[in-house]
Amino acid sequence: MARIKDLRTYLDALDALGDLRTVDRLVDPDLEVGAIIRRSYETVAPAPLFTNIKDSAPGFRLLGAPGALSSAPGRPLARIALSLGLDSTASAREIVDALAEARTREPLQPVLVDSAPCKQNILLGEDASLARFPTPLLHEGDGGPYVNTWGTIVARTPDGSFTNWSIARIMMVDDTHMTGLVMHPQHIAQVWQQWADRGEPMPFALVQGGEPALPFISGMPLPDGVEEAGYLGALLGEPLELVQCETVDLQVPASAEIVIEGHLSVERTGVEGPMGEFAGYCPSETSMQPVYTIEAITHRDDPIWPTVVEGEPVDEYHTATGLTLAAEALTALRAANLPVTSAWEPFDGASHVLVVSVAADWRDKLPGLSTGDFAQRITDVIAAQRFEYVVPRIFVLDDDVDASDTGELMWALATRVHPTGRRIVREGKMLPLLSGYTPEERHAGRGPKVTYDALLPSDEEGRDPRSSFRFTFPQEVQQRVLEHWND
Missing domain, CATH: 3.40.1670.10 (UbiD C-terminal domain-like)
Known part of the structure; x- marks a missing residue:
């Protein structure tokens, strides 16, 4: 199976399987979008692609259930398999074996390119605002709209020795600020801690809608020192293409639909949560977390923002985290x-x-x-x-x-x-x-x-x-x- 290099090609592949449903009617980002996505998981329906979202800019789109179970007959893991460069008929064991086997290969380091479609629109200063983007309130009782549920956070240690790509939930505070989980022992927390110990905010880039393999590997519990970019190159058999950010010294996948840039605060001053969670319950507790300040946003024309609505199985937390953790366990046991x-x-x-x-x-x-x-x-x-x-x-x-x-x-x-x-x-x-x-x-x-x-x-x-x-x-x-x- 040929590698799918961007989200739009991936959607074409889903459409060919009958596993994509375009929703053209006006939908409300306040709970209605979340309810549709949640029901799509629970009925194993085609992935919903929303094209008409209340209060969003014309042409801006939102994709639900991007890595969930597939509605294609006889191909329940098609979305996962296609995302990872495998045939849509791949079995669970074949997917886990492919992930584990790639861990034994030499990493393929990414290459830097001069331009990318995600630079078609560059928003700086006051223009770098979430106001025009679809930011849905996903569950009743959530602490706010969640900007990140399926995007990759790019961060690098102050000495430049380690770059981490990870997924962690991020909640909207206002049009230019967000807060999200930064929990030890996750690598994003380790990187942030090094910046905080220096008393400096951490540069970050948040990538939405990159090539479909990206979120799966960003959620993989790779060992300390192993970078997701090199491993993903080894898995897919060719290096990823990266492009330089506008305002921070970070590089992001050139296939991105949207890139949000800025800095993460030294102090934990943001009240984060609650949010409906992967265990299948809606907790009520909040926590104090660092605050993301947005300084730039770049995006493709008519960008697509993927969204996950966690809850009772099966959704992307269970597919992405479950598969990649199993592969990492298999790698360790074989070693x-x-x-x-x-x-x-x-x-x-x-x-x-x-x-x-x-x-x-x-x-x-x-x-x-x-x-x-x-x-x-x-x-x-x-x-x-x-x-x-x-x-x-x-x-x-x-x-x-x-x-x-x-x-x-x-x-x-x-x-x-x-x-x-x-x-x-x-x-x-x-x-x-x-x-x-x-x-x-x-x-x-x-x-x-x-x-x-x-x-x-x-x-x-x-x-x-x-x-x-x-x-x-x-x-x-x-x-x-x-x-x-x-x-």
Whole structure:
């Protein structure tokens, strides 16, 4: 599959699949847009493209559900696969494998170009205002309109040694100011902290509507020191093209629809939130966060602004974060020489569950090791990763189960997880946005985590065969049944 280099080409690909729906009627950015996008997730409808948004400039457009599940028959992961340069028919395991395999390649560093379509309109000074752009109030109870839900924040350390591309929610304060989550241990917080320690505001660029792979990789929990730009080049097989910002010393993807430039304050003076979240609940708490001051905006003619409305699964938090975290987990487990075949964060688990699938011959490769010892080794590897704080539950399963098949996974967990035993409990840092914890644990950012050893016994220990069409009947019988099925 050829790489899709910009959002407009991506929309053409979705349209060809029947997975794009243009909404030309006038829509209100105050909750109506959010409600349409939210319902599109819950009915697995085509991605809505809004062309007539109240109080926005003529020609300005808004795209909902850009990386959610696809409505194309037989291609549920088409939006994800196309975004990452794969065929629209790619399976969950193929997508995770592609992401993990790219981590073993040398990064391909981006190249700088002189001009780009995102420079067609350059707004400076008083003209650099959000007033003409679609800034929707996404959920009832949100602290304000959210400017960023699917865009990439570009930031660089003061010494220039590390450039980070990340996603974090950003709320509109007024036409020239925003505030958003800057949470440790995320890389954006590490970069911001270095600037704050110097007493200097952090230069930033916020990219909206770049090539479709960009948000997925910006949300990937890459290790310290690994830059998203080089990894994305390795994944796609060619370097990205960047263009220089107008007012800050940063470079941004030339494929962008909109680029917002400015500085992030040293102090945490902005009241951020609340916002409907990926766990599927609408919290009521706010937090104090740094403030973004907008100093320039550049954009294409008739720009498109992608928007995500987080909530109950499945939306982009679950697809993007789940897939990329699973790939990073698989990379780490393979690097530890453990016989692991795949990893998966079930979308319906709201990014609260990691399933690790192990090879059928793992006992041959790790002779004398019990299932509990194997589960402990897997736990130790995951616990050493930067993303460990967002993994409250790990299930270790034999890979006869397709963990991306929700029905099959539920059956396996119900029948292979012991009610009280075979579990490894540990204590550690955790993301306060995770659900299921007490208020005290969330405020402290620490709580218990668990690994479930759901591995089956060996044949010698009395392992029962599966009772299903695929596992019970001889291949020749299965084939004969399938050949005559339509008869």
